[in-house]
């Protein structure tokens with residue numbers, strides 16, 4: 189049997205009833221046949237493709253092939269016998285690991301695990317034919333995997349319990365890995381005929397679940413995000429990116445260091461610039477350490493020869509692209525861009541890593557506004573997968589194509605977004621953070637809010653995330669935007685700014701020098717500065733009590749449901765406004781940003797998909813309810829697009845674009 193490449197079932201078909209003959213009897217019949225069947229695998233054998241290979245009597249694999257059972261990542265399980273045959277072939281621990289993670293493995297690893305019989309650098313099909321001819325005379329009974337006894341460790345229950353705990357810790361609230369464990373248990377404790385029935389029952393609990401819908405949506409959303417398009421007609425498949433061989437990074441703070449590592453490890457020469465000798469030396473040592481650790485982990489040699497460190501911008505005159513990663517200060521950034529205009533050759537692309545400042549204002553101080561684009565990395569930049577590519581009104585299609593393609597080369601999930609304060613991710617964060625602090629005023633605690641969000645599936649609750657990111661950054665932004673400090677009108681009521689509700693608690697926390705993990709104190713307390721073990725702090729509890737009594741606020745019991753609704757519906761509501769404003773082209777782009785940059789749980793699909801799953805009508809009704817209760821919070825006022833979609837019968841996410849297309853695009 190020649191399997192050039194099989195990515196398994198067509199995932200799009202899972203949205204409707206499955207068609208075609210049932211797979212399991214077909215696969216059982218192949219395995220039971222009297223003629224030897226040899227699978228020749230090239231490319232990939234994933235999901236159903238791998239399950240087909242497992243019923244063959246022998247498996248020959250090209251050395252570049254990859255195999256795996258990724259169903260769990262789609263919210264389902266391998267239900268064509270995969271959970272019953274793989275444990276029989278390679279034992280419970282290895283099968284559990286592969287099935288519960290959905291990890292793809294190389295041909296070499298498959299050989300080591302005993303999944304395949306031979307790995308070849310030649311034509312796998314020709315070798316398989318030779319193999320079949322030699323196998324004709326041999327008995328097949330030991331080659332029928334479903335007939336094998338599952339090699340079972342003596343402490344099976346303890347092992348399954350440990351894996352269950354691990355899965356629950358890693359993927360809180362996710363159903364599919366737990367169902368996979370139960371199916372593998374059946375392979376260990378039941379004959380194949382019963383195990384396959386158990387596999388099918390477990391699949392039935394997952395197949396139509398909201399989690400499966402969300403995870404399958406994420407698979408396609410991630411691929412859709414790369415397909416950017418501009419109102420001019422320029423798009424991902426008709427705009428040629430430039431080849432980038434050399435780059436420069438300005439600023440060796442946390443972001444700059446991560447960007448240097450991301451570039452060097454994909455073979456791009458990097459010149460790193462700092463303004464002072466001491467900062468340069470510290471940055472250099474840290475980058476070298478990060479690259480060496482990264483290379484060790486990947487089993488390759490560190491590409492230190494690609495690096496150059498300098499104090500002089502003059503050294504950048506020949507690079508293909510520059511990424512500025514200096515302090516988040518517009519005046520400073522403008523000076524850097526003016527200087528770059530002078531020293532870099534006219535064709536050099538100038539990028540900024542700003543997390544929310546006006547990219548077009550920076551373009552305006554250069555001699556080449558069409559070659560300026562935002563490349564907003566997320567911290568730590570060598571780890572986080574998200575890259576927002578911020579298209580200014582004057583960025584050329586070639587510039588955007590180059591930034592998107594460079595992101596892909598660095599292994600990032602790149603999303604093209606328009607230029608507005610905070611772009612997509614940080615603009616949406618504001619109403620989300622605001623709701624969390626308003627809930628504090630009204631009676632909740634940081635740990636209660638975080639627990640509700642973490643139970644929902646967020647990697648980290650909003651307060652733990654803020655402590656990790658550093659509270660001083662937002663404090664500085666609030667000072668600069670006149671929300672605190674001498675510019676505030678003294679006639680302003682204390683909990684109002686710029687005509688709307690304002691919560692000063694985050695400022696009070698910062699005034700105490702509590703900047704989060706780095707200072708050992710923030711919304712939580714930590715063992716030491718830089719510690720990561722967050723513990724509730726009675727001082728924060730006192731601060732909240734004093735604050736409420738000062739302003740005469742009677743604390744009330746706040747339910748987890750209210751926390752989730754107010755935080756997440758406010759988040760999605762801003763997403764609708766971003767779509768109206770043409771800052772993101774599609775809801776999928778927003779969801780991908782939240783999945784890869786902000787720890788939104790994949791099994792929730794992202795804020796926009798989640799809103800559609802809850803039901804747009806319900807989201808609208810809850811936002812109206814909360815806005816009525818808090819009329820001084822404009823973010824809770826339902827957006828016109830949300831209302832329009834509800835009026836149109838709440839179409840699925842994939843169809844929202846049809847209702848936005850007449851609106852103006854900033855991409």
Ligand SMILES: CC/C=C\CC(=O)SCCNC(=O)CCNC(=O)[C@H](O)C(C)(C)COP(=O)(O)OP(=O)(O)OC[C@H]1O[C@@H](n2cnc3c(N)ncnc32)[C@H](O)[C@@H]1OP(=O)(O)O
Pocket residue numbers: 195196197198199200211232234235236237258259262266267268408411412
């Ligand atoms: C009874 C049920 C029986 C079996 C269950 C299953 O088999 S479930 C399916 C299990 N298979 C997978 O999860 C594989 C998913 N695909 C991948 O991991 C990657 O696409 C792959 C195959 C490794 C290739 O990666 P590459 O980076 O080369 O390409 P890309 O991901 O961009 O994909 C190219 C286009 O193909 C579409 N696609 C890939 N796999 C599937 C699939 N199984 N079903 C439907 N579509 C698939 C992908 O969306 C891309 O399409 P595009 O229109 O270009 O966006």
